[in-house]
Amino acid sequence: MKSLRTFYRLAVPFWRQGSQWLGWLMLAGIIGMGLLIVQINVLINAWSKTFYDTLGEFDTGALYALMGRYALYLSAYVLIVVALDWVRKALVLRWRQAMTDQFTHAWLADQAFYRLGLNGEPDNPDQRIAEDVNIVADLSVELVASFIINMAQVGAFMSILWQLSGVQTFSLGGYSITLSGYLVWIVVLYTLAGSLITHWVGRPLHRLNVDRQHYEADFRASLLRKREHAEQIALYRGEAVERQHLADRFQAIAGNWRQLMGRERNLSLFTVSYERVSLIIPVFAALPAFLAKTITLGGLMQIRSAFGAVQGSLSWFIKLYPKLMHWSSAVERLGQFEQAIAASRCQAKVPMVGDYLCVNGLDVLRPDAEVLLEDVSVQVAQGEWLLITGRSGIGKSTLLRTLQGLWPYCRGGWQLPPGRSLLLPQKPYLPSMPLRHLLAYPAIEVPSAVRLMAVLQQVGLPGLARRLDEPSEWSRELSGGEQQRIGIARALLYAPDTLYLDEATNQLDEDSALALLRLVREELPNCTVIGISHQVALTALFDRTWSPN
Template sequence: MRNLIKTVKQIGRLSAPYWIRSEDRAKAWLLILADVALMVLVVMANVRYNKWFLDWTNAFMLSNYALWKQQLVLFLAIAAALTLSAGLKAYIEGWLTVSWRNWMTSRYLDDWMNNHNHYRLQITGNSTDNPDQRIQEDINLFITNFITYTLQLIQQIIMFAIFLMILWDLSSAIPLFLGGTDWSFPGYFIVIALVWAFLTTFIVHKVGRRLVKLNYNQQRYEADFRFSLVRVRENSEQISLLRGEDVEHESLMVRLGDVIANTFRVVSRMMKTLLWNTGLSMLNGLVISVLLGPSYFAGSIPGGYGAIMQISQAFQTVLTAFTFFQTSYVGLATWKAVINRLSDFLDSSRHSEEILANSEINITKHALDEIRVDRLDANLPTGQLQISAKDMVIKHGEKVLVKGKTGAGKTTLFRVIADIWPFGQGSLRMPEDKKIMVLPQQPYLPIGRLVDAICYPEPAEKYSRPAIEQALRDVDLEKFVPRLDEVAHWNHLLSGGEQQRVAVARALLYNPDYLFFDEATASMDEPSEEVLYTMLLDRMKDATIVSIGHRSSLQKFHDRTIVAEQQPGGTYRFVEEQAALKY
């Protein structure tokens, strides 16, 4: 029962925002009401269809040709109503699915992108695996199954309510002979259906309950395998150069092995579940026939064989409503796995926001044109201290070089200044109304036009075409000027050095007041790097430039040097180079 309550709460948490707070809620309610109206039409047609069984069968039993023709016309009318309703319902439900998916995907993307959640989810090693799959696939599966099962349940409830009255009336008129004794009582058909439904549902649940966890794992293994394939495609050159195809093939087969092994577990559990499910469903029709057989052969059923057909159809309808969860168990188990994955995504996003809200790194704005680190102890996501700094000031127009061993936390310092690293304690003051830009060692170039990649994240229309072309010339990429409107995967087409040049061109266009280079020229040869820095110092005389670098040739382009000095315990402290020499 606790699991059922938890599931209902999860469904409410995932679905309620769309139906209560979204701007599409009025349209959504109109669509669902139209669908329910068609559902009522279907139910009424089925009620009349139940009565039709009695008259159609009796037409044959009585050899009544006129009644037969009348019932044939009635059947065509019922069939037309059911067919038209099915088509319209499919269209309405498809429209609702698209509208809901658009809104829900936008909301999840907001949660993922808000306040750098996507970055924190990655660096904290959060249990939310493959968020891309949850947004692209799981949302669609959740909505499709929600609409399908909710509307099916509503339809079953409506049909149950109507056919319940029919069965109640029939229970009063038809005896239940077992062992020569009439065991009938008011509503006995309903009680039999309820007991049988409870028994079959309990059995199917006991057999199939592991499907929820198995389906959850299946989606995770499939996503891991797909992600590994994408990684191979994106790093194909490096793999080819290292002759790593055999290693990658073996690694991919291990991932596929997880998929196959779990698939067999799913198939095995589904086979057992479906064996019981199908077998018990086959017995549904036999139950009422066995119970009514003695009364029919004793001639105690008014209406004869036609009444038997009507009772059987009504009993089956009520039983279908009672056994809704049993007959839909496999699909519901898959849906439950999707619900768990989307709920985990929301929980992880909330946890990420809590990490940010509870961060003890306080970054404020001040009127001075300088970056001041009063004190800083930045931790790894695990809580272990990584770097520290105190009374560090970077003033307007300075050119500062940051040096230190690989893994000394130089990039972490830039992340803290960029306000994307919440782990640690400290106080920093940033200049008000100043533009800050950080260029990483591996630039991000979105798939699309080259001009959009250069101007990212600003729209290309923000800059004039001559300015964009000049920025390319300044970074020695003039040959790409004719290709500015070409659509491509530029991370694959450009070399590492060319990608870094594009990033510098981006900085020239953005013209920040504070520009941070995180080894952003490391893929260039030293002469090219020198030419680029000379150009930057000429174009951005008033900008503050802070560079992380290991080459001694960078020293001449900077006024001062900050060193990451190793401390006892493996942590690092940022100090001025002159101060470091004293130790």
């Protein structure tokens, strides 16, 4: 029931949208085509009785006519199944796209992705968005549609099986029992017992599937980290350690896989036996009537077909149990992710906006509530350049992140200056994208090529001007100093009203750093700059220095 409640919460945003009438139409089409398949199965069931009776009479002409009718049924069945599968996939894609947008927006909004990483982030958010969303969308459509179609088939064939069963009298312990529709009672009791045993044997699969997704994602993330930090690993000659680390990660996958193999083996021992026994039960149950010549061979085959249809549909839970466990584990992981995002949003600090930066009595804390900076008070006038000084590790960088609203562990309030701001960290973010988009980041609008080439010339990277449309692994290709020049180029292009510099030139020699900050001062004369730096030569560029201690 918990999985169903979580699923309802995840599904509501898509299915309650007024614009999703097409999604409802596609779902209705899937169910409608499924009901047509049920109707064709009913016609084939009636056809089977006629066919076997005709076969017993050796009526060749009638047999050819029946084979032609079966070809029509088969053609219609194939066309409907293919169309149903296409519409189902289209609906899954539509729902997955909407749910992916929902989760990526929630994850990226209000810097939730950053705060989640500070304390107790759910493991592998990338896997939850990329894979778990796909699993939930795909299996939900399949499970819901198949359940409705199977229940319709139960209704259609139950009445046929009831009529074929007739009224039978049994003797048990000296008592005579008359039972109507005895085959229906047999199939209901058989599938009910099978469903209970299936759940009892397969229940541990839910937790094992949750763990499997976790271990697989951890292993994949470890491989990605090795690729991202290939140079550092190579410089340290750390290949042996990395191999051991990956082997340890894979051992978790292997251990989980062995547990899954054992549980699925036990489940298969029962479900395969259940399916095979179900094929012979209707024949044995109807055999006395056949031997007594109260039903024909065609009637016996019709009973077998109807019993199989009812038993197969009622066994929906048994046949799809592994998929149900896979689905429920993905629902649980997405539910946890959604709750973690909501909890992180409650941590967000929204400061006031005034005419200038004003901090009064602000306490900056560590995640464990230990005080990092206490009673911080400072005012920065519009257009002023302020250099924050102090020894390493006292919390200067954390203060900048607090002022930006990123660091949630703080007490007190502050007032931000108007306009937009930009914080340049020590190591710029350089994703693999065309250089023109890399320079414009975080703006969506990209400046003209002339403007981009001019800025590259200004920051000392003229050699990159011919590569504006070239995507590359920039974080690997460019040196630390070149990456920081890209950061300054971004500031010039973005032209923020307030610029925060967190050791943004520490990879450059002091003369180069001084030249770049002079360029910023010339190009952005009205920009308020709050910087952290241990490069002594830069002090002269700032209007004043201030220490949070």
